[in-house]
Amino acid sequence: STGAVKMQPKAEELKFVTKNDGYVHIHPSSVNYQTRHFESPYLVYHEKVKTSRVFIRDCSMVSVYPLVLLGGGQVHMQLLRGDFVISLDDGWIRFVAASHQVAELVKELRSELDQLLQDKIRNPSMDLCMCPRGSRIIAMIVKLVTTQ
16 A cells, blocks of 8 residues: 555666776675675775676765766866756766756866866975865865765
């Protein structure tokens, strides 16, 4: 009388997709093997092995905005069917931004963060939290990540 209840997948049924390998599974020895639900669909991993199938180990869930701000590749934004889509890695990773302003903010923050990190590499003694530009960029990133 109450209808069907959606069940979480079993650990061995849970799979993810990588650009080069297609479907991968979390290795049974991984601490995340028994995790049946992740808040974000994205994982980062350290090691990938192929035995009976392709497995990832040492993985952690990552939310969308940290992935965009700290992940590799260029950030692109486009309007698709009324939604502002932010893409990474030549469009392989895509998601819809909350608004045009958020999409523009994310793209600009990524560019500013990349430049700030380049400055830090050139000048390792630079204190990112004490310089006005660095502290503003970091504060904006914290605000974005904690409010969106």
